[in-house]
Amino acid sequence: MKNILREIRYFLDFVFASIKIALTGDRRYYVWLASLVMLVVLGTYAYIYQLMHGLIVTGMRDQVSWGLYISNFTFFVGVAASAVLIVAPLYLYNYREFEYIVTFGEFLAVAALIIALTNVLADVGRVERLWHMFPLIGTPNWPDSMLVWDVLVLNGYLFLNLLIPGYKLYKKYIGLEPSNWIKFFIFLSIPWAISIHTVTAFIYAGLSARPYWNTALMAPRFIASAFTSGPAIMILVLLVIRKYTFYRKYISEKAIETLAQITLIAMLVNLFLLLSELYTVFYSATIHQVSLKYLFFGLEHNGKVYAALKPIAWLSLFMQITSVALLLYPKTRRNFKTLAAACSLNAIGIWLEKGMGLVVPGFVPTPIGEIWEYMPSFMEWVIVAGTVAWGFLVYTLMLKVAKTIEAGLARHPKAGKE
Amino acid sequence: MKRRDFIKKVVMTSAIAPVASLRIPFVNVSIEELTQKHFKEMSEEEKKAVIERLEREYKERYGVDVNIKTTPAKEGVVWGYALNIKRCIGCRRCVYACVKENNQSRASPDDPTSNEIHWIRVLEVAQEKLEPGTEEQGIGTKFGDVVAGVVLEESEHYYDPEKVPEDGKMYIPIQCQQCEKPPCVKVCPTRATWKEPDGIIVVDYNWCIGCRYCMAACPYWARRFNWSWPYIPKEEINPNQHYLGNRIRYRGVVEKCTFCIQRTREGRYPACVEACPVGARKFGNLLDPNSEIRKIIREKRVFRLKEELGTEPKFFYFMD
Numbered sequence: 036m037k038n039i040l041r042e043i044r045y046f047l048d049f050v051f052a053s054i055k056i057a058l059t060g061d062r063r064y065y066v067w068l069a070s071l072v073m074l075v076v077l078g079t080y081a082y083i084y085q086l087m088h089g090l091i092v093t094g095m096r097d098q099v100s101w102g103l104y105i106s107n108f109t110f111f112v113g114v115a116a117s118a119v120l121i122v123a124p125l126y127l128y129n130y131r132e133f134e135y136i137v138t139f140g141e142f143l144a145v146a147a148l149i150i151a152l153t154n155v156l157a158d159v160g161r162v163e164r165l166w167h168m169f170p171l172i173g174t175p176n177w178p179d180s181m182l183v184w185d186v187l188v189l190n191g192y193l194f195l196n197l198l199i200p201g202y203k204l205y206k207k208y209i210g211l212e213p214s215n216w217i218k219f220f221i222f223l224s225i226p227w228a229i230s231i232h233t234v235t236a237f238i239y240a241g242l243s244a245r246p247y248w249n250t251a252l253m254a255p256r257f258i259a260s261a262f263t264s265g266p267a268i269m270i271l272v273l274l275v276i277r278k279y280t281f282y283r284k285y286i287s288e289k290a291i292e293t294l295a296q297i298t299l300i301a302m303l304v305n306l307f308l309l310l311s312e313l314y315t316v317f318y319s320a321t322i323h324q325v326s327l328k329y330l331f332f333g334l335e336h337n338g339k340v341y342a343a344l345k346p347i348a349w350l351s352l353f354m355q356i357t358s359v360a361l362l363l364y365p366k367t368r369r370n371f372k373t374l375a376a377a378c379s380l381n382a383i384g385i386w387l388e389k390g391m392g393l394v395v396p397g398f399v400p401t402p403i404g405e406i407w408e409y410m411p412s413f414m415e416w417v418i419v420a421g422t423v424a425w426g427f428l429v430y431t432l433m434l435k436v437a438k439t440i441e442a443g444l445a446r447h448p449k450a451g452k453e
Numbered sequence: 454m455k456r457r458d459f460i461k462k463v464v465m466t467s468a469i470a471p472v473a474s475l476r477i478p479f480v481n482v483s484i485e486e487l488t489q490k491h492f493k494e495m496s497e498e499e500k501k502a503v504i505e506r507l508e509r510e511y512k513e514r515y516g517v518d519v520n521i522k523t524t525p526a527k528e529g530v531v532w533g534y535a536l537n538i539k540r541c542i543g544c545r546r547c548v549y550a551c552v553k554e555n556n557q558s559r560a561s562p563d564d565p566t567s568n569e570i571h572w573i574r575v576l577e578v579a580q581e582k583l584e585p586g587t588e589e590q591g592i593g594t595k596f597g598d599v600v601a602g603v604v605l606e607e608s609e610h611y612y613d614p615e616k617v618p619e620d621g622k623m624y625i626p627i628q629c630q631q632c633e634k635p636p637c638v639k640v641c642p643t644r645a646t647w648k649e650p651d652g653i654i655v656v657d658y659n660w661c662i663g664c665r666y667c668m669a670a671c672p673y674w675a676r677r678f679n680w681s682w683p684y685i686p687k688e689e690i691n692p693n694q695h696y697l698g699n700r701i702r703y704r705g706v707v708e709k710c711t712f713c714i715q716r717t718r719e720g721r722y723p724a725c726v727e728a729c730p731v732g733a734r735k736f737g738n739l740l741d742p743n744s745e746i747r748k749i750i751r752e753k754r755v756f757r758l759k760e761e762l763g764t765e766p767k768f769f770y771f772m773d
Contacts, residue, residue, distance in 0.1 A: 083479050086479040086480055087479055087481075088566055088681060089566070089679070089680055089681040089682065089704040089705060090663075090678070090680050090681075090705065091566045091568055091680040091681035092566070093680075095680070096568075096680065097668070097674075097676075097677050097678055098674075100665045100668045100669065100678060101665060101669060158664070158665075159662050159663050159664050159705075160661075160662065160663020160664075160665070160678065160679070160704070160705025160706055160707075161480075161661065161662045161663045161703070161705045161706060162480070162662075163477060163480050163482055163487055164487070164643075164660070164661075164662045164663075165662055167491070167643040167645065167660055167662055168642045168643045168662065173643060174491050174494070174643055174644045174660075175642065175643065175644075176640075176641055176642055176643060176644045179639050179640070180639070180640050180641060180642040180666070181640065182640070182642035182664060182666055183642045186642070238666075241640075242636065242640075242669055242670050243636065243672065243762045243763075243764075244636060244669070244670055244671055244672035244762070245669065322604075322606065325606055337609070397669070398669075400605075400606055401674045402605075402671065402672045402673060402674045403574065403576065403605050403608070403627050403673060403674045404576070404604075404605030404606040404607070404608045404610075405574075405608075405610045405674075
């Protein structure tokens with residue numbers, strides 16, 4: 036009993052210390068936080084406006100009934116899944132270079148999940164009824180509906196990625212080694228990461244009404260694109276940390292090099308899968324090629340040309356191929372400036388591909404042949420910016436705490452003494 | 454009483470009752486409405502209470518006395534529909550009869566955020582369209598690009614000639630096909646849409662969360678979303694309503710054709726069948742071997758849209 040009480044007291048100390056660490060920093064830190072908070076406030080304001088007027092304030096309509104929100108949701112689930120690429124080498128292969136960057140990955144997963152889930156909240160028409168899909172109180176359509184599966188695996192993954200690093204940090208803070216039971220959750224998180232993006236791909240792949248999505252390649256392509264864009268974002272974060280913070284000495288060049296090679300290989304696989312898709316659809320040239328044709332070449336109907344996504348599609352392809360070129364050549368891969376360029380091109384390229392490039396053509400033309408073009412409204416952009424800022428805000432605060440404790444700069448007064 | 458129901462009841466009566474009429478800000482929903490059960494989980498008493506509340510709410514919002522029924526499906530009935538595409542003249546009278554009967558949202562001249570909803574979409578397709586090829590295209594023959602019959606991608610959705618029907622044109626009205634194996638029902642995360650015993654796919658507008666997964670899953674583009682609050686002029690509201698049918702919808706929920714459940718369950722024809730000036734639309738009980746619909750399936754040349762998807766529509770197109 037006494038032990039439990041002490042544990043609770045220690046844990047509360049840990050929580051208060053974390054809050055204190057998260058909220059203290061230099062001026063640059065406060066400016067960064069303040070700009071994120073401002074975006075979150077703007078986004079919240081736009082969201083309340085949308086709640087009051089309905090989704091009519093978006094660019095979506097019955098013809099294209101999912102847009103920017105679901106595009107972002109899809110991309111960021113991929114980013115979340117890619118945390119496994121740091122967790123697995125460290126814990127399965129004992130790759131020590133990743134020891135001090137593993138929390139970057141785990142908390143990136145948390146931040147990406149927050150962005151993904153808030154985008155879903157922004158997209159549903161009746162957010163106050165979400166409890167209808169929860170077990171016990173609602174009527175979840177399980178196992179039939181892939182959306183129910185997705186809610187389960189995403190929340191499970193969020194829990195795992197809060198629990199694992201949170202527990203390890205707590206132990207470090209009070210000066211103890213983590214107990215062995217946490218390994219169970221660490222190993223569980225590895226297949227779980229794959230599952231979240233697989234289920235997200237299945238949301239699309241299971242729809243016979245949409246030939247563009249109804250392909251067995253969907254889940255493999257989701258994993259490949261996630262495993263290239265995720266590490267690319269990771270590298271960008273690490274480069275920023277190395278440049279601006281005290282934590283630079285814990286991030287080895289070798290760790291970054293390994294991540295860069297993972298990014299490269301996954302991107303090559305991703306492009307190979309895209310090639311397979313393009314070949315199969317265009318060579319067989321059935322009526323089902325129409326959506327992919329819309330994406331890359333635009334469609335013509337009654338003398339009018341519809342090609343809103345064409346620039347996005349080619350830009351995305353160009354960015355992906357350029358990133359491959361920069362990553363293949365060792366000199367540009369090891370130069371942090373060109374590496375940062377490669378990773379930015381990679382992440383934006385995949386964001387276009389796994390966002391608008393995936394979601395919108397599925398709706399064009401409609402299943403009964405109407406061609407209608409979607410463009411996100413200003414409101415959608417503001418709300419999305421708010422969700423992304425919210426994710427970055429949480430990520431910043433969590434990293435600040437994690438890195439301060441990991442570097443041994445914050446310890447419980449009684450750590451190691453009892 | 455199941456434990457779960459018991460807990461729900463206790464929570465409802467003790468905790469929620471005193472605040473039942475409080476409203477949640479921004480979404481403007483009362484606690485009473487928020488805590489309403491799924492339609493299929495309600496007892497007869499609960500249904501009665503909900504209907505009373507809904508009638509009161511519609512009165513407050515639209516100033517009209519409405520009568521909402523919950524008439525269940527009849528035993529031994531599965532509804533089927535047949536449409537004679539050789540006869541259809543593309544006049545869209547069915548579209549507007551449907552809008553009126555089913556309280557669909559209209560476009561408001563004063564409100565740019567109003568959103569117009571039609572459950573029926575009529576496609577105009579060329580019976581024969583030939584664009585001769587050229588030598589340069591290297592086609593081999595000069596026969597060129599041919600369009601004939603049901604190529605949905607080649608259809609015209611917003612045709613607007615002086616007079617219909619036009620020569621060389623055919624018309625294909627499309628609405629909910631009331632699939633026996635409905636993909637929309639399968640994907641719904643909350644079971645807010647389901648197939649009734651008489652084969653009609655319905656939506657509980659108080660249970661739908663508005664995720665629009667069903668719209669992505671429907672191969673016939675039969676579902677519509679309330680992007681804003683429905684706009685219906687007071688004098689045009691049809692007060693004879695069904696909970697699962699034409700009662701006025703909410704912002705942020707999905708709706709669709711129900712074969713006029715409020716009419717057919719009272720022994721009447723759907724509004725589109727009555728409105729058709731050329732008798733192209735036929736409706737009846739698929740379980741009755743002597744019904745007109747069965748006769749059509751037996752004796753005419755019949756097809757269904759996208760048979761290859763295995764959705765098994767109960768909506769048949771036929772030709773004389």
